[in-house]
Amino acid sequence: MVKNKYEVKTFSDSIKFYLPRVEGYLDIVREIASQYGSMSLMEFDGYFEGKFEPVKYSRIEVHTTSVDEKNIIEYANAIRVKLGQKSFAMEFNNKLILVNETETT
Numbered sequence: 001m002v003k004n005k006y007e008v009k010t011f012s013d014s015i016k017f018y019l020p021r022v023e024g025y026l027d028i029v030r031e032i033a034s035q036y037g038s039m040s041l042m043e044f045d046g047y048f049e050g051k052f053e054p055v056k057y058s059r060i061e062v063h064t065t066s067v068d069e070k071n072i073i074e075y076a077n078a079i080r081v082k083l084g085q086k087s088f089a090m091e092f093n094n095k096l097i098l099v100n101e102t103e104t105t
Contacts, residue, residue: 011063011064011065012065012066013063013064013065013066013067013092013093014061014062014063014091014092014093014094015061015062015063015064015067015072015090015091015092016059016060016061016090016091017032017059017060017061017076017079017090018046018057018058018059018088018089018090019057019058019059019060019079019083020046020055020056020057020083020085021043021055021056021057021058022083022084022085024082024083024084025058025083027082028079028082028083029041029058029060032060032062036062036064038062039060039061039062040060040061041058041059041060041061042058042059042061043056043057043058043059044056044057044058044059045057048089067092069092072090072092073092073097073099076088076090076097076099077099080099080101085101086100086101087099087100087101
């Protein structure tokens with residue numbers, strides 16, 4: 001009888017980034033791929049901010065372990081700033097998080 005040897009890994013954290021397809025988004029995709037090693041990418045039309053014309057988005061999904069929620073939110077805000085967006089959506093462990101630009105006085 002031959003026994004196959006194999007290894008099983010589980011990843012406790014799931015992160016989904018919703019990137020608008022604007023200038024610079026491919027740099028973010030490359031950055032995420034290099035940071036996490038593997039990911040899935042889906043493209044879709046998004047109707048956000050009350051606009052009727054669709055905007056193309058990419059959903060980047062990664063699975064990892066030991067990610068601090070505060071750090072990943074800070075990273076999402078940095079992505080928002082790099083892409084010049086007023087807001088940025090992501091999911092962390094199936095919880096939708098929207099990072100918004102604030103008014104400064």
